[in-house]
Amino acid sequence: MAIRRISTLASSKQAVEKASRVIRPVTSSSTNISSVDYAGKQEPNTKVLVPSSTVVENGKGLFSSMSSGKLLRSFLTLEMAASEPVVDVGTWIYSSRLMKSAMFRQMVFGATKVTFFDHFVAGRNQEEAGETVKRLWNEGIKGMLDYGLEHAHDNVSCDKNLEAFIQTIESTKSLPPSSVSSVVAKITAICPVDLLRRMSDLLRWEYKERSNNLPWKMNTLPLFSESSPLYHTLQKPVPLTPQEEQDLELAYNRLQKIVQKAHEANVPLVIDAEETWIQPAIDYFTYSASISHTTADSPLIYGTIQAYLKDAKERLVLAKQAANKMGLPMGVKLVRGAYMSAESQIAASLGYDSPIHNSIRHTHYCYNDCACFMLHELSKGPGSLVLATHNSESGKLVASKACDLGIGKDGEKLQFAQLYGMSEALSYELKNEGFQVSKYLPFGPVEQIMPYLVRRAEENKGVLSTSSLDRQLMKLELQRRLKAAFLKG
Numbered sequence: 001m002a003i004r005r006i007s008t009l010a011s012s013k014q015a016v017e018k019a020s021r022v023i024r025p026v027t028s029s030s031t032n033i034s035s036v037d038y039a040g041k042q043e044p045n046t047k048v049l050v051p052s053s054t055v056v057e058n059g060k061g062l063f064s065s066m067s068s069g070k071l072l073r074s075f076l077t078l079e080m081a082a083s084e085p086v087v088d089v090g091t092w093i094y095s096s097r098l099m100k101s102a103m104f105r106q107m108v109f110g111a112t113k114v115t116f117f118d119h120f121v122a123g124r125n126q127e128e129a130g131e132t133v134k135r136l137w138n139e140g141i142k143g144m145l146d147y148g149l150e151h152a153h154d155n156v157s158c159d160k161n162l163e164a165f166i167q168t169i170e171s172t173k174s175l176p177p178s179s180v181s182s183v184v185a186k187i188t189a190i191c192p193v194d195l196l197r198r199m200s201d202l203l204r205w206e207y208k209e210r211s212n213n214l215p216w217k218m219n220t221l222p223l224f225s226e227s228s229p230l231y232h233t234l235q236k237p238v239p240l241t242p243q244e245e246q247d248l249e250l251a252y253n254r255l256q257k258i259v260q261k262a263h264e265a266n267v268p269l270v271i272d273a274e275e276t277w278i279q280p281a282i283d284y285f286t287y288s289a290s291i292s293h294t295t296a297d298s299p300l301i302y303g304t305i306q307a308y309l310k311d312a313k314e315r316l317v318l319a320k321q322a323a324n325k326m327g328l329p330m331g332v333k334l335v336r337g338a339y340m341s342a343e344s345q346i347a348a349s350l351g352y353d354s355p356i357h358n359s360i361r362h363t364h365y366c367y368n369d370c371a372c373f374m375l376h377e378l379s380k381g382p383g384s385l386v387l388a389t390h391n392s393e394s395g396k397l398v399a400s401k402a403c404d405l406g407i408g409k410d411g412e413k414l415q416f417a418q419l420y421g422m423s424e425a426l427s428y429e430l431k432n433e434g435f436q437v438s439k440y441l442p443f444g445p446v447e448q449i450m451p452y453l454v455r456r457a458e459e460n461k462g463v464l465s466t467s468s469l470d471r472q473l474m475k476l477e478l479q480r481r482l483k484a485a486f487l488k489g
C-alpha cells in the first residue's frame, strides 16, 4: 500500500467556500445530477439470482474450508434469517422486557453466539478477528476491521471507545501487510450522540438560512444539497453552550488521534454512515478531518454515502466537486443504507415524506448512478471508491464500467466490499476476476454486537434476500458432501 503523505491545506476554508459558491444553486442539467427524479428509469434486475453454472462450479471451492458441521449451522442460520416470522419474533424478543432478566439474556446470547454471531461476526476480540483476517487473506480477500460499537452518550464512554479504535489500528501492524484494507470508525462512538444531534440541527439551520454563524465550524465539504430534507430542524436551534463546545473539541481531538494513528499504521479509515438526524454532523467530522489530513495520492479517510436517500447523488456530486477544487483525493464508501424503517418512521411521525427513494427500483438506480459518477471521476483524477454491496447487478455493472474506463483492478481506486458472512459468491467471483475485495469484519463481545446482528437479520429476511444465492450454493455443497459420504459408506 502506498505511503500517504499528509499536508495541511492552509487555504482550504477559502477553497471550500469558493467551491460552494460556484456549485450552488444546483440544476440537474449543469451538474448532471439525476437523484431527484428516478421515476421513469428502468428497473435493474432484482429477481432471485439463479446460480450460473460457473458460480455453481466455483461454489464447490467456496465453502471447502468449512467443516460440514459449521456449513450446516451457517446454512440453517441463513435459512432462519430468511424467515420473516423468525426474524420478527427474534427482534421482538431482543427489544422486549424479558431481556431485563439476566438468565434470559444469557440464554438469548448463548443461542445467538452459535448461530448469527458465528456466521456474521469475525470474533469476540482482536485475536479472533486477526485469525479471521489471516484466513481470508490466504484466500486473497482483505478485511475491513470494525470493532462493533454503537452510540456513546458521554465523554467517559467516548474515551473508552477511542482506546478501542486505537488498539484496533495498532493490531493491524501484527497482521500480514495489506491484509487489512481499512479500519472502520463510528463517529457516534467518539462523540456523544446528543451533541451530534445538536450540531446537525445547527448545520441544517445554517444551510437553510444561508448564514455563516457557527463559531465552531471548521473547513468542510458541502453537507447538503437543494433537495436535502430539513424537517429534522423546524425551529431555530440555540447556539452550542460553552460545555457543548468543549465536548465538541474533545470529540474532534479523539478523531484526530484516530486519524493520526491510522496514518502512522498506513491503514485507511472508513467512517460509517448512520441515521439522517445525525448524519450532517458525521459528514462534517469526516470531511473536516479529511481536509486537515489531505493526502497526496490515495485518501486516508473515507466517508459513506447512502444511495437510498433521495439527495444522495446531489450531495455526492457537490462534495466531490468541492474536493476536486481543493486537490483533496476524496474517499467514498457507497452503500444503499441500513436504517430504512427508522428513517421512514421518523419522517412520518413529523408529517413529512420519507427521505428514502419511493421504491427499491429507484434506490438501485441511484446506487448505480452514484457508482458510475465516481468511476468517471476516478478515471480523470484522484480519489477512491469502495463499492460496498451484495447486489450482484451493481457489482457486475461497476466491474465492467471500471474496465471500460481503464481503472486498474489492482490499484487503490476501486475496491469491492461485502459484509462478513454475506454474498460469498459475489466476493469470490470478483476476487477471481482480479478485483480488490474486502470483507467488512465486525468483532467484539456478543452483547455489544447485538444491534449489528439485528440489522443483518432484518436485511436477510424474505425470499428476495441478499443471502438467497449463498443459501443455494451451501445447499448444493451439503448435498454434494452427503452424496459423497453415502457413496463411501
Ligand SMILES: Cc1cc2nc3c(=O)[nH]c(=O)nc-3n(C[C@H](O)[C@H](O)[C@H](O)COP(=O)(O)OP(=O)(O)OC[C@H]3O[C@@H](n4cnc5c(N)ncnc54)[C@H](O)[C@@H]3O)c2cc1C
Pocket (backbone or CB within 6 Å): 271, 272, 273, 274, 304, 306, 308, 335, 336, 337, 338, 339, 340, 356, 357, 358, 359, 360, 361, 363, 388, 389, 390, 391, 417, 418, 419, 440, 459, 465, 466
Ligand atoms: C461493506 C459494507 C459496509 C456498510 N456500511 C454501511 C454504513 O456505513 N451505513 C449504512 O447505513 N449501511 C451500511 N451497509 C449496509 C448497506 O447499507 C445495506 O443495508 C446492505 O448492504 C444491503 O444493500 P445492498 O447494496 O447489498 O443491496 P441489495 O442486496 O440489493 O439489498 C437492497 C436492500 O435495500 C433496501 N432498500 C433500499 N431502498 C429501498 C426502498 N426504497 N424500498 C425498499 N427497500 C429498499 C432493502 O432493504 C433491500 O433489502 C454496509 C454494507 C456493506 C456491504
